[in-house]
Amino acid sequence: MAEAELRRKLAQGIADLWAEITGGIGEGIPHLVGEVSANPGLTVELDVAFFDDYRLERFLDDGILFFVFPADEGSPRALFVSLWRFLQGKGVPKLLIPGVKLEGPLSEALRKLGFEVLWMTGDSVVEVWAVKGRARYEMVFQRTGDREFTLVEKKRVQ
Numbered sequence: 001m002a003e004a005e006l007r008r009k010l011a012q013g014i015a016d017l018w019a020e021i022t023g024g025i026g027e028g029i030p031h032l033v034g035e036v037s038a039n040p041g042l043t044v045e046l047d048v049a050f051f052d053d054y055r056l057e058r059f060l061d062d063g064i065l066f067f068v069f070p071a072d073e074g075s076p077r078a079l080f081v082s083l084w085r086f087l088q089g090k091g092v093p094k095l096l097i098p099g100v101k102l103e104g105p106l107s108e109a110l111r112k113l114g115f116e117v118l119w120m121t122g123d124s125v126v127e128v129w130a131v132k133g134r135a136r137y138e139m140v141f142q143r144t145g146d147r148e149f150t151l152v153e154k155k156r157v158q
Helices: 002-022 076-088 106-112
Strands: 029-037 043-051 057-061 064-070 101-103 116-121 125-132 135-145 148-157
Touching: 002 029, 002 043, 002 076, 029 076, 064 076, 101 106, 101 135, 106 116, 106 125
Parallel strands: none
Antiparallel strands: 029 043, 029 064, 057 064, 101 148, 116 125, 125 135, 135 148
């Protein structure tokens, strides 16, 4: 019962904040900042914060669960599912941060991460313009193998 109520409150909180997440109001990458407490009753507080880089945190202090989670999914449902898995400890989202290696055709690897590639150029250094949800990104990859690319730089373009 408590789990169903928590899921409902998280989903409703994400739906309520969706316009702020996707509206491009802030500079940087949108993140959900939340707090879940079960005493005296179940309370869920969610807000949106913008950071220059990805942050992924979850910790428990005095019976209260605090978390910071990147909100760059393409839909409220996808964001909810990803957040729920993270809060349950069943996985973390694959974050595309500098230093991450992608294997295979670069456009296909980005598509699997939820990006739509708009433009790509280069061979040993590949510049990419891509969209994820409503966020646009400029990325630079360096070829580190025959079918391997390492992200060197990623910035969100408003």
